[in-house]
Amino acid sequence: MLVFAKIKSVQEKLKSLKKETSIGFVPTMGALHKGHLSLIEQAKKENDFVVVSIFINPTQFDKQEDLINYPKTIENDLDLLKSVSCDLVFIPTAEEIYANNITSSSFDFNGLEYQMEGKFRDGHFNGVGTIVKRLFEIVMPHNAYFGEKDFQQLQIIKNLVAQNQMPINIIGCPIFRENDGLAMSSRNERLTTAHRAAAPFIYKTLQKAKVEFGTKNADELKIWVENEFKNQPLLDLEYFEIADEDTLISIQDIKTSQKQRAFIAVFAGKIRLIDNISL
Numbered sequence: 001m002l003v004f005a006k007i008k009s010v011q012e013k014l015k016s017l018k019k020e021t022s023i024g025f026v027p028t029m030g031a032l033h034k035g036h037l038s039l040i041e042q043a044k045k046e047n048d049f050v051v052v053s054i055f056i057n058p059t060q061f062d063k064q065e066d067l068i069n070y071p072k073t074i075e076n077d078l079d080l081l082k083s084v085s086c087d088l089v090f091i092p093t094a095e096e097i098y099a100n101n102i103t104s105s106s107f108d109f110n111g112l113e114y115q116m117e118g119k120f121r122d123g124h125f126n127g128v129g130t131i132v133k134r135l136f137e138i139v140m141p142h143n144a145y146f147g148e149k150d151f152q153q154l155q156i157i158k159n160l161v162a163q164n165q166m167p168i169n170i171i172g173c174p175i176f177r178e179n180d181g182l183a184m185s186s187r188n189e190r191l192t193t194a195h196r197a198a199a200p201f202i203y204k205t206l207q208k209a210k211v212e213f214g215t216k217n218a219d220e221l222k223i224w225v226e227n228e229f230k231n232q233p234l235l236d237l238e239y240f241e242i243a244d245e246d247t248l249i250s251i252q253d254i255k256t257s258q259k260q261r262a263f264i265a266v267f268a269g270k271i272r273l274i275d276n277i278s279l
Helices: 009-015 034-046 064-069 074-083 094-098 125-137 147-162 186-190 193-198 201-212 218-230
Strands: 002-003 023-030 049-054 088-089 143-147 169-173 236-246 260-268 271-278
Touching: 002 009, 009 074, 009 088, 009 125, 023 125, 034 074, 034 143, 034 169, 034 271, 049 074, 049 186, 074 094, 088 125, 094 169, 125 147, 143 147, 147 169, 147 236, 147 260, 147 271, 169 186, 186 271, 193 260, 201 218, 201 236, 218 236
Parallel strands: 002 088, 023 049, 023 143, 049 088, 143 169
Antiparallel strands: 236 260, 260 271
């Protein structure tokens, strides 16, 4: 497994590959878990050469505290990447990526950026767009893999690629869950014992909401979910939305011609957790 910190080294290696070599790419911020590994394993099945980046992107954090506290487990990450036969790991510094200008560009994602997460995390998707575009330009993969836990991010990256006419297939992969249903996240390891025990309630509520959506409209379901969380003293509901998968615009009733998804964000103490489920 090759490990590089410099853009030039990555590009020289990728240029040395045969022209017909397919390149798969999994961008990460490290603190890797089985969810990340599932993306890499899918990339290995579908490509000849797999690149993983580890970069904690400063421009997508709306709170400096979250950037400072984001878990850094680079040695463990490298061990995990070796275990799934990753071909190349790119671990740049912020200076390598941004030079002397650590700021994000401004993007128009056709309104996708203003829904859900965009309402609560100012500038977040400009930061995401900036780093993903930069990494795509460096690696120039044929296929790139993202987990559906960050479904809004997935749709925004698809929009980014389409707008910039990048010849990259964006592949969404199913949410990888703990045995008790909690969506795997690098933030989970920061949960207290009590909050970790309470957190599976999030997915259980989504599962119940999926059943209830057959008999309730979106407003009724929102009220029902809000009431469910009032009985959970360790969990604070930030939002629950039902939206069209393509536009991410909130909808009221089931429409058989569209795909709908329920989205949720919850604070477990100071740790913010997100999840979603197809309806």
